[in-house]
Amino acid sequence: MAEFTLHEDPRSGNCYKIKLTAALLGLPLGVQQYDIMKGETRTPEFLAKVNGNGRIPVLQIADGDTARFLPESNAACWYLASGSPLIPQDRFAQADMLRWMFFEQYNHEPNVATLRFWLHFVGEANLSEQQKAQMMAKRIAGCEALKLMDRHLEAHDWFVGEGATLADIALYAYTHVAEEGGFGLADYPAIQRWIARVAGLPGYAPMA
Ligand SMILES: N[C@@H](CCC(=O)N[C@@H](CS)C(=O)NCC(=O)O)C(=O)O
Incomplete structure (x- = not known):
């Protein structure tokens, strides 16, 4: 089973969408926090590893030795909710x-x-x-x-x-x-x- 970590600033509604999706689905979600007011998502390390677009939220999906990073709140919600009633089938x-x-x-x-x-x-x-x-x-x-x-x-x-x-x-x-x-x-x-x-x-x- 994949493990999920949300790279977030807790003041952000875009990050909250992902936390709410995980909560409604009962999925455990780790968090790594950044302060966007201090430019913490604009560091060379963040840009190289987490999101070249310099923004949170980013959903990190760890599966065995592989870690993948998914920016964009609505894409991350889709990933978590795939196959659940939060996405209609019709x-x-x-x-x-x-x-x-x-x-x-x-x-x-x-x-x-x-x-x-x-x-x-x-x-x-x-x-x-x-x-x-x-x-x-x-x-x-x-x-x-x-x-x-x-x-x-x-x-x-x-x-x-x-x-x-x-x-x-x-x-x-x-x-x-x-x-x-x-x-x-x-x-x-x-x-x-x-x-x-x-x-x-x-x-x-x-x-x-
Ligand atoms: N379309 C993106 C928007 C992401 C976004 O604007 N993130 C803001 C916080 S809500 C951010 O990281 N700002 C910091 C910056 O631009 O340096 C999404 O839905 O995830």
Whole structure:
């Protein structure tokens, strides 16, 4: 049986997706922590061995003498959940789940997660002029993403099908802490109900 180690910064929602997937599946997951604020994922050793893209999360999969490294949160979730109910079997449902995971990476995470990182961890006073100039566009785009999610969840309990899938995990990670980025969730009642549903899943683990 393979052993899994997550290279992570516990403040990262992208890392949390993988921890939540493992928790829901009952899979043991070791962790190796880095401080991204100190550039610890940009060292020559990290770039050479763990991820040439200089970012966490990275899932390390050890099998006997072989260790492989899998960057990108949603790819790592897929690897862990392969063959489990977190990935629907129906061909359309599977593609629809991927649709929401791509949406998360393109429309949601670059806005909702980035504003959280800038405001909650870096601090507005420490932002560059370029970052300050991007804030309004990210606020508008983040609200658009949340609105789309809320409309979908008005009519559905889960993003795809009748139960939780990786689409829910990927979107939950930064949505449930979106207020740390200044996105008021009171405007999105269907999202709030869905957040409670995810938090009630058997095996659920909260973010650090
Ligand atoms: N698309 C990637 C995004 C990874 C990412 O942006 N990681 C951030 C933390 S959430 C990071 O490592 N930042 C440190 C840096 O860029 O130096 C994923 O989903 O895993």
